[in-house]
Amino acid sequence: HKAKVEAMTLDLASLQSVQHFAEAFKSKNVPLHILICNAAVFGAPWCLTEDDLESTFQVNHLGHFYLVQLLEDVLRRSSPARVVIVSSESHRFTEIKDSSGKLDFSLLSPSKKDYWAMLAYNRSKLCNILFSNELNRRLSPHGVTSNSVHPGNMIYSSIHRNWWVYTLLFTLARPFTKSM
Numbered sequence: 708h709k710a711k712v713e714a715m716t717l718d719l720a721s722l723q724s725v726q727h728f729a730e731a732f733k734s735k736n737v738p739l740h741i742l743i744c745n746a747a748v749f750g751a752p753w754c755l756t757e758d759d760l761e762s763t764f765q766v767n768h769l770g771h772f773y774l775v776q777l778l779e780d781v782l783r784r785s786s787p788a789r790v791v792i793v794s795s796e797s798h799r800f801t802e803i804k805d806s807s808g809k810l811d812f813s814l815l816s817p818s819k820k821d822y823w824a825m826l827a828y829n830r831s832k833l834c835n836i837l838f839s840n841e842l843n844r845r846l847s848p849h850g851v852t853s854n855s856v857h858p859g860n861m862i863y864s865s866i867h868r869n870w871w872v873y874t875l876l877f878t879l880a881r882p883f884t885k886s887m
Contacts (some may be wrong), residue, residue, distance in 0.1 A: 719746055719770030720756045729777035738785035739778060744771035744794040747748075753822040761816040765823070767831035772838055779846070786850030790842060794835040794855045801829035 720722035732739070747767045758767045775790060777780075782788040805811040813821070814830060839855035846853065856877060 717774075719774075720762055722758050722765075722770070722773055725770050725773050726777065729774060732778065733781060739788060741789045741791065742775065742778065742782065742786050743791045743793070744775070745791075746771070747793070747828075747831075749828050750824045751827075752824070753817075753819045761822065761827060763827040764816045764831050764834075764876045767828065768834040768838070771835070775838075775842065779851075782846070782851045783849050788851045789847075790839070790851065790853040792839040792853065792855045793833045793858055794839070795828070795832040795857055796827075797829045797832060801826055801833055803830055803833060848878045 716724070717728040748763055751763055754762050755883050756762050758765065760769060771792065782790065803810060813832065814879060818828065836855045839853045842851075844854040
């Protein structure tokens with residue numbers, strides 16, 4: 708009953724917007740005890756952001772990554788603090804390495820001819836988990852923990868809205884899911 712909520716604008720498809728958000732948040736001079744990185748797109752058609760990156764990769768992973776980096780000092784000062792990065796079980800169905808086992812950056816922000824929406828989503832979610840693990844390794848000694856979580860298959864949302872096939876599949880599953 709004493710909570711004060713204030714909305715702030717953040718567009719993860721724009722690294723400049725992420726930077727402006729972080730600066731605006733820092734100017735408030737308030738602690739940050741929990742940061743939940745939950746925004747995502749799924750099944751989106753290929754397009755580039757204003758930063759010339761594939762949109763699924765930037766919105767689902769890179770925007771959050773940049774935000775956490777910009778707010779790391781606030782998180783450390785706010786210790787104990789926690790970062791929760793919402794990923795997906797579908798991270799298991801992809802790889803971001805080439806045939807020699809090295810990280811293949813071209814897979815993260817693919818060209819239009821190499822793009823498949825589901826793979827882009829899966830790769831972005833794998834990046835979320837790898838980032839969260841490394842963030843926890845680096846910041847937990849400073850009182851900041853990081854966890855990646857799978858929200859569960861039982862929650863119904865409109866994340867499927869970009870392609871009719873996904874909409875059909877989610878509609879068929881709807882009787883077996885919980886609402887938000």
